Amino acid sequence: MFKRNLKGLLLPMSFVPNSVRVRIAPSPTGNLHVGTARTALFNYLFAKGQGGTFILRVEDSDQERSKEAYVHNIFDSLRAIGIEWDEGPDVGGPKGPYSQMKRLPLYQEYANKLVDAGLAYKAYETSEELTAQREAAVQSGEQDYKYQRPTPEVLAEQQANPTRQPSIRFAVPADRGHVVYQDLVRGEVSIDSNLAGDFVILKSDGTPTYNFAVVIDDMLMEISHVIRGEDHISNMPRQIMLYEALDSLNLLKSPMPAFAHVGMILAPDRSKLSKRHGATAVSDFVAQGYLPEAFCNYMALLGWSPPEGKEIATLDGFARQFKLEKIAHSPAIFERDKLNWFNGQYIRQMTPDTFFAIAKPFLSAEFDLAQYDKPTLVMMLDAVRNNLTTLSDISETVDYFFKTDVVQNSEMVQSVLMTEEGQNVLATFERDFLPKADFSSPEALATTMKDFIESQKPLKTKAVMWPIRVALSGRTHGADLSKTLYILGTDRVKDRIASARQRVVSSS
RNA sequence: GCCCCGUUCGUCUAGUGGCCUAGGACACCUCCCUUUCACGGAGGCGGCAGGGGUUCGACUCCCCUACGGGGUACCA
Numbered sequence: 074m075f076k077r078n079l080k081g082l083l084l085p086m087s088f089v090p091n092s093v094r095v096r097i098a099p100s101p102t103g104n105l106h107v108g109t110a111r112t113a114l115f116n117y118l119f120a121k122g123q124g125g126t127f128i129l130r131v132e133d134s135d136q137e138r139s140k141e142a143y144v145h146n147i148f149d150s151l152r153a154i155g156i157e158w159d160e161g162p163d164v165g166g167p168k169g170p171y172s173q174m175k176r177l178p179l180y181q182e183y184a185n186k187l188v189d190a191g192l193a194y195k196a197y198e199t200s201e202e203l204t205a206q207r208e209a210a211v212q213s214g215e216q217d218y219k220y221q222r223p224t225p226e227v228l229a230e231q232q233a234n235p236t237r238q239p240s241i242r243f244a245v246p247a248d249r250g251h252v253v254y255q256d257l258v259r260g261e262v263s264i265d266s267n268l269a270g271d272f273v274i275l276k277s278d279g280t281p282t283y284n285f286a287v288v289i290d291d292m293l294m295e296i297s298h299v300i301r302g303e304d305h306i307s308n309m310p311r312q313i314m315l316y317e318a319l320d321s322l323n324l325l326k327s328p329m330p331a332f333a334h335v336g337m338i339l340a341p342d343r344s345k346l347s348k349r350h351g352a353t354a355v356s357d358f359v360a361q362g363y364l365p366e367a368f369c370n371y372m373a374l375l376g377w378s379p380p381e382g383k384e385i386a387t388l389d390g391f392a393r394q395f396k397l398e399k400i401a402h403s404p405a406i407f408e409r410d411k412l413n414w415f416n417g418q419y420i421r422q423m424t425p426d427t428f429f430a431i432a433k434p435f436l437s438a439e440f441d442l443a444q445y446d447k448p449t450l451v452m453m454l455d456a457v458r459n460n461l462t463t464l465s466d467i468s469e470t471v472d473y474f475f476k477t478d479v480v481q482n483s484e485m486v487q488s489v490l491m492t493e494e495g496q497n498v499l500a501t502f503e504r505d506f507l508p509k510a511d512f513s514s515p516e517a518l519a520t521t522m523k524d525f526i527e528s529q530k531p532l533k534t535k536a537v538m539w540p541i542r543v544a545l546s547g548r549t550h551g552a553d554l555s556k557t558l559y560i561l562g563t564d565r566v567k568d569r570i571a572s573a574r575q576r577v578v579s580s581s
Numbered sequence: 582g583c584c585c586c587g588u589u590c591g592u593c594u595a596g597u598g599g600c601c602u603a604g605g606a607c608a609c610c611u612c613c614c615u616u617u618c619a620c621g622g623a624g625g626c627g628g629c630a631g632g633g634g635u636u637c638g639a640c641u642c643c644c645c646u647a648c649g650g651g652g653u654a655c656c657a
Contacts, residue, residue, distance in 0.1 A: 100657050135656060200655055207654085217583050217653070240655050259586070268584055269653070276655040283657045307585060307652040336587075336650085343649065371593090374606085378594050384606060401587095401594075404650060408592045411607040421620070459620045519616080526616065538617050550618030 093125025094297045097151075097158075098287065100132040101143035104354035105150035107346060107407065108302060108338045111372045114388075115335060115400065116300045117156045118373070121392035125297070129161035130290060131172040134280045150355040154369035155388050160294075168294040173286055180281035183289050183324065184241045184274055192318045193274060195239035197231035198223075219270035241275040243285075245314060252310040257298070257333035257397045266310045274315070284308055288315040295327040300397065303334040303404075333397045336376050336404040346407055362435060362464030363412065367419035371412045375405040385418055413462045420464075425455040432458075432467055439468040440475040445560070452515070453560055456552035473546040474560055479569055486543050490573060495540035498529065499574050502541055507570070512563045519555035544573035 097113040099105065120127040129151070133139040148163065160166025170176055187193035198206075203220075210218040220242070223231065231237055249266040256262050274285035281289070291299060309332065316329040340350040352358050358368050374384060379394050420428065429451045436442060442450060457470045473479055489495050506525045511517040529537045539549050545557060545566065558566055 098657090102657075132657065138656080196655090198655090203655075211582095214582095242655090256586095262585075264585060273655045278655080280655085282655065287657090302651090303586060304651050305657090308657095309585095334586085339650075341592085345650085374593060376593085378605090380595090382595090382605070384593095403587050405594090406592060408607080411593065414607055417620090457619095460618065522616065534616060542617065548618090552618090554616055 092297070093120055093123040094128065094295055095120045095125060095300060096128040096130050096291070096294065096296050098130045098132045098290070099147050100135060100138075101140060101147060102135060102138040103143055104146040104356050106353055107355060107358075107372070109147075110150065110154065110355045110369075111338055111375060112301055112335065113151060113156055114154070114369060114372055115377070115395075118388065118392045118395040119298065119300060119397060121389065122395040126159045127156075128166070128168075128294060128296070129158035129171065130294070131162050132283070132286065134173045134283070134286055136174075136278075136280065146354070146356055150359075153359060153365040154355065154372075155366060156369075173281070173290070176286075176290065177279060177281075179293065180275060180286060180289055181279060183319070184281070184285070186322060186324060187243065187274070187318060188241060190318075190322050191244070192322070193241050193243045194271075196220075196222075196242045196271075196273070197228070197234075197237045197239050199237070217268065219268075220272070222271065238277040240273045240277040242271040243274050243311070243315065243318070245269070245271050249314060252313050254309060254313060254332060256306075257331055258335060258400045259402055262306065262309065264307070264310045266314060269311065272311055284311045285315065288312050288319070291330055292316070292319065292326050296330045298333060298397075299330045300333045300335065302337050304337060306334050333400065335400050336402060338375055339404045339406050341406055341408060343404075343406065358412075362466065363416050364419045364431070364464070367415040368412065370419070371415045374411075375407065376401040385415070417462055420458050420461050425451050428458055429454050432464055435464045435467050436471070440472075444475075449560055452556060453552070456556045456560075460551075470551070473548075473551075479545070479547040479573075486547060486549070489539045489543050489549065494532070494536060495543075496574065498532070498537055498540045499544060499570055501529070503567075503570050503574070507563075507567060510558070510563070512559060512566075515553075515556045515559040518558050519553075522555050522558075540573075541570070545569050 095116040097109070097116050099109050099113075117127050119125070129148075131144060131147075133144070144162075151158070158164065160168065160171065162169075162171040165171075184193060188195065206221075207218050222228075245266060247267075251263045252266045253261060253263045272284065273282050275281055287299075290296075313329070316325065319325045320329075338346055340346045342350075346353050352361060355365070355368065359365055369388070370385060373388075373391050377395070377400050378384075379386065379391060380396075380399070381394055383390075423431070429447075432454050433442075433450075436450075436454075445453070453471055453474060454467070457467070460470060461467060490499075502525070505528070506521065510521050526534055526537050538554060542549060542551065542554060542557075545561060551557065561569070
């Protein structure tokens with residue numbers, strides 16, 4: 074039994090995987106990038122929607138730039154946004170190892186087989202020589218430089234030199250013509266295989282190049298669908314030719330996967346999202362006070378939209394509706410506004426206790442929480458969270474509950490307190506409200522407050538509340554006033570009202 | 582330069598030849614609610630890059646131009 078796969082290769086039926094296997098293959102040369110995270114998310118949604126397997130593979134073959142710390146950041150970030158892998162370096166799995174540096178013998182084995190079969194060969198030029206050749210070609214006005222195989226004489230000379238460590242290059246078949254494949258998101262894509270010359274598959278230090286490693290790894294890990302960024306489209310001819318070469322040698326261990334290239338994520342200036350735009354790593358956003366779930370939810374909607382229309386949903390909810398064909402073809406711009414909105418939605422969705430637990434680290438980083446008991450802190454946070462965009466907004470929203478001196482220096486503040494009207498309100502508040510106010514519960518305070526506002530008619534509500542609010546918090550808006558009074562407690566309220574009255578007298 | 586991919590409101594998108602006087606979301610504006618601010622609710626503003634075809638009929642199909650992105654490595 075045979076099945077014709079996308080490229081038209083004939084493959085035994087036993088190769089056809091009975092389940093979806095996808096992977097995300099980040100290289101630990103930095104913290105988990107937003108773009109990589111989104112790709113991981115799409116892979117994950119597809120896998121979960123299909124009942125498939127999601128694999129994490131670490132592409133650490135770039136020894137210069139790979140760092141262990143980044144590996145941990147990638148793991149943590151992925152898990153933070155709710156993505157768990159079924160196979161990976163830390164959890165193991167049947168197709169391991171899952172780090173490329175541990176797979177070196179595999180690449181070398183396959184590279185050697187290609188050499189033995191004459192489909193690849195050893196090349197002895199140094200990188201310096203190659204760079205020089207490339208530059209010379211550009212100088213002389215040559216349009217596109219291609220690697221030139223050395224003449225037999227030169228080759229013999231190179232081989233005779235024991236200091237030269239050979240790399241292995243794949244011999245691009247001269248007559249291969251256009252490589253055509255069906256992209257699951259874009260449809261038919263056709264690229265001339267002869268644009269690039271023979272390419273390196275194994276570097277002289279024995280590590281594989283990206284194009285070779287992915288093919289070997291995807292094949293050995295029996296990946297069924299490769300979902301990745303569109304920056305990889307131009308690699309398709311090389312990878313397809315590699316699959317073809319392997320197949321011609323009967324070395325293909327699983328059929329060539331299907332490919333889906335998704336549009337990239339761009340910065341607001343339409344360039345690639347990079348450090349100069351600020352945060353680029355998932356962990357950067359988390360540190361800024363974005364909830365991983367909200368962040369993930371936002372990312373899911375970059376280049377894809379749920380057919381059912383509901384934009385806020387869990388990963389499982391999205392997975393049910395996820396279709397590769399529905400992924401957008403064009404790049405998406407990463408815009409903060411909508412992310413902020415999602416974050417606010419998630420902040421408001423939580424129970425007060427959950428919110429307290431999540432917000433606490435952001436609070437305790439700034440203030441000493443010991444003066445309040447937990448129920449009070451929960452109330453405090455619950456009272457302000459409707460106003461929050463990110464978790465890091467919390468400290469400035471509640472600072473007047475912790476600081477001893479209330480800052481009252483803005484123009485607006487002065488204009489509220491320095492008026493005769495404002496002063497009268499404060500005087501009346503001090504005289505009528507404070508003595509009879511019951512500070513034992515916010516509810517009791519709310520009732521008294523209502524009465525007080527009523528008693529100040531025809532003054533508008535704002536005219537009554539603002540001077541009080543400014544005296545207590547240094548700002549014209551904030552948490553529910555009765556809760557503010559309750560949390561502050563009778564002593565601090567009295568002090569702040571009194572000092573507000575004094576301060577104004579002295580400065581007016 | 583060359584090759585590849587792309588182009589619907591400011592942004593994310595729905596739309597696969599007639600359902601489109603182009604739908605939704607964010608942002609923005611207005612109003613309502615309200616113990617402030619916010620949240621929430623109701624409205625509004627705003628778009629098929631341009632030009633040629635094909636067709637009885639194009640946002641949808643084809644071609645060209647413009648613009649954007651990606652690639653052009655012993656990086657991934």
